[in-house]
Every structure is written in C-alpha cells, then in structure tokens.
Amino acid sequence: MLQNSVMVANNEFSQLAEDEQIKRTAKALEANGIHTLIAENSKDAKRMFFELIPEGAEIFLGASVTLEKLGIKDEVDKSGRFDALRPKMFAMNRETQGREIRKLGGAPDFAAGSVQAVTEDGHVLIASKMGSQLGPYASGAGQVIWVVGAQKIVKDLNEGLRRIEEYSRPLEEMHMQELYKVGTEVNKILIVNKEVRPGRTTMIIVKEQLGF
Numbered sequence: 001m002l003q004n005s006v007m008v009a010n011n012e013f014s015q016l017a018e019d020e021q022i023k024r025t026a027k028a029l030e031a032n033g034i035h036t037l038i039a040e041n042s043k044d045a046k047r048m049f050f051e052l053i054p055e056g057a058e059i060f061l062g063a064s065v066t067l068e069k070l071g072i073k074d075e076v077d078k079s080g081r082f083d084a085l086r087p088k089m090f091a092m093n094r095e096t097q098g099r100e101i102r103k104l105g106g107a108p109d110f111a112a113g114s115v116q117a118v119t120e121d122g123h124v125l126i127a128s129k130m131g132s133q134l135g136p137y138a139s140g141a142g143q144v145i146w147v148v149g150a151q152k153i154v155k156d157l158n159e160g161l162r163r164i165e166e167y168s169r170p171l172e173e174m175h176m177q178e179l180y181k182v183g184t185e186v187n188k189i190l191i192v193n194k195e196v197r198p199g200r201t202t203m204i205i206v207k208e209q210l211g212f
Helices: 002-007 019-031 042-051 065-070 072-078 085-091 098-106 134-140 157-180
Strands: 035-039 058-061 110-113 117-119 124-128 143-149 188-192 201-206
Touching: 019 035, 019 117, 019 201, 035 042, 042 065, 042 072, 042 143, 042 201, 058 072, 058 085, 065 072, 065 110, 065 143, 085 098, 098 134, 110 134, 117 157, 124 134, 124 157, 134 188, 157 188
Parallel strands: 035 201, 058 110, 110 143, 143 201
Antiparallel strands: 117 124, 124 188
C-alpha cells in the first residue's frame, strides 16, 4: 500500500520552473510583501540563509527535508552558533512542560523552513500534520525565512492544493514511514496571500529540486 502511494505521486509537480517563471513569481511575491532572493544552487542558498541570521539568534526550524538536505538544520541545531529552539523543546517533558514548549515555539525571533507550493501570482501554501510551524509563520515569529526548490512553483492556488495532495503528501508519507513507521496527513494548510510587516518574511527560491 505504501508503495502504491509513492507510485501515484504526480510527477507533473517535480519539474523545475523555467527562469522566466521564477522571475515572474519573485516579482509577484515582492509585490505581496515577501522579499525574494534567487539562488543558482544549494551552496548559494545556504550562504544566503546564514547571511540573514545573526550569530546567537533564536531560531525555530519547522520540519523540513529542504533544510536537512542543505545542511542548514544540522548547522543551526549543532554548531552552537545559534539559540536553536527545537533541540531545547525535544529535551523537555511534554506532560509537565507543555506550556513552556508552546511558548518557546510560538513566538521565536526567527522561524525557518520550507513550503509545499508557491503560485506565480505570489501566494504561498504550507501544509502540516500537526501545525506547530504555522503559527510562527503566520504571525508569531519576528522574522520568517523559507527556502524553496523551484519545482514548487505552480500556476495558481488550485494547482498548489493539487500539488500538496498529489505530490507532496505521498512522498511525505513514504518519508515518515521510513523514519518513524508512522503516516502523515494534510490536517492544516496555511495560505499566505500577503505579508503586511515590511521586511518580516524572506523566501529563497533555489534553482534545484529540493524537498517535496
């Protein structure tokens, strides 16, 4: 059954966007208040990411295959250069320290991760099973950084929702089964139409296939 879910992943949504499509999307994102950088490759994307975050900054990372592949997750969590929140939260007792965990993750100085789809007219879709990253992305974090492979660019919101169900979900199902022997669900979707706080949100679009 798991194999079938992977086989039906719609490869229409795995194709990298062309340069003109990337430029058009970046222009639309900027018009919607989301500062957008374009990275030629993974190395450039990682450099851009760390140029945006000062040493010692408090950072909450959403679960992200993209950040793992780029080596960003390990550098944030293990280098000692940053105040990484996820290791702190995982070390706490959820039964006795639930309130402290929620507060730590709810309003970090920086929140970073990836998204499932970006539309050519400048809207962003993030799907989640639990939703822990959605609150910080929407309003709780001081600043937000998303690193996004160029295969995640789609025409519009309807196509973005299709991408989540037909491509991201089956691949995430396989990923979660391999790691933890549990499945995934699209329980919550955040759609960001516009950022009203200047300079709060930055997206790095990478001209490579990264994440789901």
